[in-house]
Amino acid sequence: MLWLRQVLAIAVKELLMILKDPKSRFVVIGPPLIQFVVFGYAATFDVTDVSCVVVDEDRSAESRDLLARFTGSGHFTEVARLDSLQGAAALVDAGRARMVLHVASDFAARLRAGRPAELQITADGRNSNVSGIALGYASTIVGQWSREIEAARAGARMASGLRPAPRVEIVQRAWFNPSLDSRWFVVSGLPAQIALVVVMLLTSLSVAREREHGTFDQMLVAPVDSAQILLGKALPSFALGLLDGLLLTGLAVVWFGVPMTGTLAALVAVLAVYACAILGVGLFVSSLATTMQQGLLGSFMVIMPSVLLSGFTTPIENMPLWLQRATIVNPARYAVAGCRAVLLEGADLVAVLRYLGPMAGMAALTLALAGWLFRHRTE
């Protein structure tokens, strides 16, 4: 009982140290909020307003109709209309246009003759992702248009008593995110990332700061054992990290309109176990570091790979196999997948067990290791 009270006393002291200083206080609340809102808007894989140069050498009713579909779709904006391909390259080079839509002069003639007609599109590959997505949109628009023509042709053949040429079409449906809004994808993973940064920074500095300020010795002569010190230092970071994670997930739902299809208990469980796992890592770094600079750099060395290899922005499945295997020790991987499962896939406590297990294992391991190292380095 006394043991617990002492832990609590240290935790309160740590919390006060963070909250008393107006600058530190701001750092715990302000940046996570700003990051969340700015990056929630900035981090999108959806492409709007792709700037296009239109070169229509055919000037037929067909080419006009097809090109009008592009500007009407909302994904493309026409920045220039040229008579020939000359000059189009310069616009792409200078970054004023990202695509050249070129209709050759025999487009309508080929269509009327029943031969395949092509819309030539040249994309700026400097941003391969935008080009890939924009080319996908373009294919969809042209495919749609093409099917209308094919349907008209089939009707004409039927009317003249002939069998129409067979056609195949893909009928598509997306689960969990029917409109394929990439903001849902990014925003649902963002709280876990921000909680990671907050908890890592707070814990990795907590011991190093005392070492640098010389107050660490006072702590050691206090009538408490090292487990109590460690726990006391861990509790405030845990509470703040969990609070940030829940707050931001709430914002994701309220502000960005991400659905919350799973249960709240599952969400709290994922974020809490996750916070424990990073706490262990943070305290481990903190025990190793002798200066705050080293603590910060150390936490940076952990944060960068954890974020990049978590599947937050780019899928883990795209990595080479050896690296995919390495990500199984990354707690952020499970937290991101867990948050997405709760928000988008309707997961409950049972469904997130597969994410909780590995994270709990990591938490146990890293906390034990941090405790051992802490005792080892202080004696």
Next chain:
Amino acid sequence: MSAPRLPAGAGRLLGFLRKEALQVRRDPSSIALALVMPVVLILLFGYGVSLDAENIPVAVLLEDGSAAGRDLFGRLEGSRYFAPVQVTSADEAERLMAAHTVEAIVRVGSDFDGELGGVEPAPVQLVLRGVDSNRARLISGYMEGVVGLWSAGRAARGETASLPAASVAPRTWFNPSLRSTNFLVPGLVALVMTLTGTLLTALVVAREWERGTMEAILVTPLRPTEFLVAKIAPYYLLGMGGMVLAVALGVLLFDVPLRGSFFALFLMSSLFLLASLGLGLAISSTVRVQFVAAQVSLLSGFLPAFFLSGLLFDLGSTPLPVRLVSYIVPARYFVSASQTLFMAGDLWPVLWPDALALALMATLLIGLARRRTGARLEG
């Protein structure tokens, strides 16, 4: 300044430069951040961050085992994008989807052969996991491509299928295979230089304040400008070293083309690094506390360089307020210049405006740092 005082000034500067150089050399964590982080980052990005999907596991449900359906399955097996698994019931397919074993379901209906001969297009159903919307879109695009090719192949063999009336003939400049590494590595250089320029520099000066060693510098006859020069020079060298390392690894290890000249790369990197250094110095001389300096430099340097620079996410598709904010992010100009330098070459119409913007920012930020330092050193 009179002539005889020049050597004294130069001597002061040299002495202080030497102190800074020694400080960097004797704290291994600075070197680690400046030279090890670029290597870690480039390996992480090169291997870990890819938007190109291959061997996507899909469940294929052939309800009647029709000849045409089996033919399509063979086509999927032959594609490098898909790794199809044949399933026997819709329940099994949905179970695999729920367990994340497959990422999409392709269903060919029980009367596919019959429908291929009909008037309406024969449907191929595609069910996607929309959680990662970007990937879902990619898969849908690949599937359109594979089914389109399959259909065209059947038409060429005179079997039942028709060519689409119109299609897209895509071509991509600068990065013909749309390889995402070619697009990510140039942006990564900005991230590497931000680490040294902003984060490390901010920490270093804030530490002088926090530890009280700034007092010692205050009482020397060192002028604020000399102080700034001595602070900038070693980190400029470290930052450029990191840049060279990142570029060399990108070109040698990941086969990223470098089509521009070294001179242009050197010029753009120098300007960007000076702007980053200016930001780092301005932050640290303003907040004077390492923990806060680290948070502020993360928030104003590192994260914008990642999210608001066009490094991964397309700025053209973000809402207007976010786009406006991105105009004051130095990394935005550098990433644009760097992507052009790597993939397109020395296109001066792109590079000049970026260079001007960076030069302006470098001047402003270093000027701000000079004012803040000056006010406190002399005041």
